[in-house]
Amino acid sequence: MSLNNRWFQLCASLIAMIMIANLQYAWTLFVQPLQQETGWRLSDIQGAFAVFILFQTWVQPLDGWLIDKFGPRGFISIAGLLCGLGWAGLGYATTLPMLYTMYCIAGIGAAFVYSGSIGSALKWFKERRGLASGIMAAGFGGGTALFIPFISSMIASNGYRSTFIATGLFQGLVIVVVAQFLRHPPIQPAVVAVPVAGGGSQVGKKHFTTGEMLRTPQFYMMYAMFVLMATGGLLVTANAGPMARSWGLTAAALTLAATLSPLANGASRIFWGWASDRLGRETTMIIAFLLQAVCLVLVVSVGSISGAWFAFTLVLVYFTWGEIYSLFPSTAADYFGTRHATSNYAVLYTAKGVASIIGGWAGALLFEQSGSWAVGFYGSAVMALIAAGMAVGLRASNATGKARAESLVGAVGARS
Secondary structure, eight states: OOOOOOOHHHHHHHHHHHHHHHHHHHHHHHHHHHHHHOOOOHHHHHHHHHHHHHHHHTHHHHHHHHHHHHHHHHHHHHHHHHHHHHHHHHOOOOOOHHHHHHHHHHHHHHHHHHHHHHHHHHHTTTTTHHHHHHHHHHHHHHHGGGGGHHHHHHHHHHHHHHHHHHHHHHHHHHHHHHHHTOOOOOOOOOOOOOOOTTTOOOOOTSOOOHHHHHHHHHHHHHHHHHHHHHHHHHHHHHHHHHHHHHHTOOOHHHHHHHHHHHHHHHHHHHHHHHHHHHOHHHHHHHHHHHHHHHHHHHHHHHHHSSSHHHHHHHHHHHHHHTHHHHHHHHHHHHHHHHTTHHHHHHHHHTTTHHHIIIIIIIIIHHHHHHSHHHHHHHHHHHHHHHHHHHHHHHHHHHHHHHHHHHHHHHHHHHHO
């Protein structure tokens, strides 16, 4: 199969994404063993998770620009080394600064893999962005389901340190191998755009550079919506283990939830991405965001009843949360074009870093101070409702812009 076959490229990038899934979604399995051996506070340990997300997101504007300019192969190769060494290095961490440093290194590597893979999907599948970015994001959101039972068993039998080292080296090696096959699509001849009379907004009609994107109000609406929606899922991702323990649930219940949740997370990204290609991005956002608010409330209202209810409510949360990682990149490409898709989405994706502080670290801190997870979950539900309202506003502004452009084109046609 040719390296320039877009499905081959999608599959190769998908494998790389699956290999970085554990860095975020398997973390919760390591929290309790870390706390038991070291005696560190929960909020201190979850501070490392917040720092990982910050580096995994805030490095992306730089690496997105580099990958857009020079291609993915070399940078994803470096990313494999960073992911492998950083995650394996967590097995040697004996102090909080060392824990934070190793997780930061893994985060930088994950940033390169994530931005390169999502950018590749948007470039190779310009007419099916929602589905392509959904499949790619599903690798990150659902890939850890392949490893959770193994990781849980290995932690129980060999300890968390050996598990960090073994999985880190394996994941890093696979990423380096896959990177050798990654390419951007061949450059197509430039298409000369026909000017629109009246000098109206060019959003949705041209390829924006990152600087140009940052001068549009639509970008800041998307950014705020991303922060609001990312918080609830990151609260669950970082703290599922501590939540299960605080509610007296068994390790088997946590393993069940940790295995099923990534499957729902991955399915969410594909399903809602596919739906957005048909219903429209903003309409899909409104529906999914409203459902997310309901599901977050269900976690604290019925999730503590039993292990089965805990796993079920977490599955619902992930199925109504994971879509943000397919909807936002495809929406950004719709509004700002695909030529600079990697760097543009990388900037938008930094919103996840902001949300990690609220959901990961602040959520654990609120629990330590109040003894309840309710405040964090109800607050996240309200944030999801606000995001749904903003999606209504984004849809209205988009419809207004399209109507204005159509009327201008009609007026030009009438005069000619």
